[in-house]
Amino acid sequence: MRSKLLTSTLVISSLFFNNSSVFAQKAKKGFVINGHISGSEKGTKIYLTTIKEQTFLDSCITDNGHFTFRGYVSRPTSCRIECGNEDAVIELENTTFQFTAPLKRMQYHAVITGGKEQDLSNQLRALQRPQDSLALLFLDSINNKLYKDKEDKKRLNNAYYAAGDSAQNIYVDFGKRHPNSYLGLDILYRNRISIGKDTIRMLLAEVNKPLTGSAEAIGLHAFAYGNLAEKGQPFIDFKARTLEGEVFTLSGLKGRYILLNFWNPGCAPCLWEFKEINKHYNRLKDKLTIVSFNISPNKDYWAATSKKANIQWTNVSDLEGDNGKIKTQYNVQGIPTSYLINKEGIIVETFLAFNEDTFIKRIEEITNQTAL
Template identity: 40%
Template structure:
């Protein structure tokens, strides 16, 4: 009887090990983000926040200017990486990721590696940052009244508006050019009123079925087709321009 019970226990344990192994094999991989923030102090909390979902995906404590975050996302997700009062915008995917920055330069001068979406974010940043630096500098001068006279103030305002407009032109053009991505679809969706609806429909039609099934793509399709159904709507030529 004892031998039978031991055999039954062994078989049960074997099934437990097998089921655990199968579950581990089928468990979807997550992301691991390792980072260095120069100038940060020990004990500072770093948070990874899903911008759209408005939720913290993970947090960690800085030790020797280093941190490690991990978790899982259902799809590539635009996030804030927050440290102290500074932040950076990154694209999180279920892969190994890295982040490096000086604390006070996180917003405009970080370096990050990850999946395809972060590679696109890096490309977008390289195009936008020159104009973002100009707008930031002009804005600081205006808000802190660092101008010498009304002529200087007017020049700063003109510089700010021109750089801001170019910044947005770069942003929208990038979204149209890289529409076959989550970051591209998000850009187009957020700026859909700046883009002809027939152009949005052409972009949508070129998407693979996997991306057409996303809520953002469906929303854009609904937005575009509603107006296109109006009788007499003019169809404009599509031209996704790039800005160097």
């Protein structure tokens, strides 16, 4: 269950989608998804979107639950079929797929066939299903208050998280056993920090072309063999661009405290963090420079969310996505992740995830010490 959250966290690869003409569709064999979602109302609109690039691929209106998607992808990629508030992940490549699912808990009950990567995903889901079933059982008991007292509720919570941990262990082990696949490489990249450099190096040796040139493999190589940012060490300089296209270099800010924050437009905790920064911004801006680094490759999504979140400080990106070099160098696995850099260019604090009670307080503790 937790693996699903990891799969949808974070997100991005270098895909190009060709929907430009009928001629292009005939020239290149694309994908076809024939599907049925039981329980969906007649005329319901459903969408096909990429998870990493956060781009729209196709949409259609269901006919008594039946639908068909068509298109082309330049490489296998994880996508999401969305219907109302429900969705299911499909490992899309240029072949024919069959998709059936009930609307309720569509992700859990979906049956999908077609393509080598989807076959691997089905194997993984079968391995995780016992733990996912337990997790759902415990979650239903908690949500429906089927517990006797506080201790019983605590027991159910612990059992729920234990089932999620077991499913996550299965997920990571599956990635280790299938490094020569897009799905396997994606799992390895998402869990690279816990897996470790030595194991990643060994697994990369098993990867064949064309996978060696994939964004996931390149990102793993940068992690395994490159320099990584860490507390107590100098920051790693980089170049990026603002929304207006202006070149930005981190070294241009040396001599000031810097809060370097990695985020994604689809990340709710990231937006909570921005709300907290905005609340204290007039006080913070005299103490440090804030740099928010967007990891989504979708510029329009980045721009729209930046405006909505009222980002009034430095806002940059390389638009390389989830497997980008800068994100990898800064060891960003979950978001938001932030680094506090002192005037000498040394990373003095890291913030993993967002904690409303300690985030601003810790920043001011460190910057105020220097002022004294």
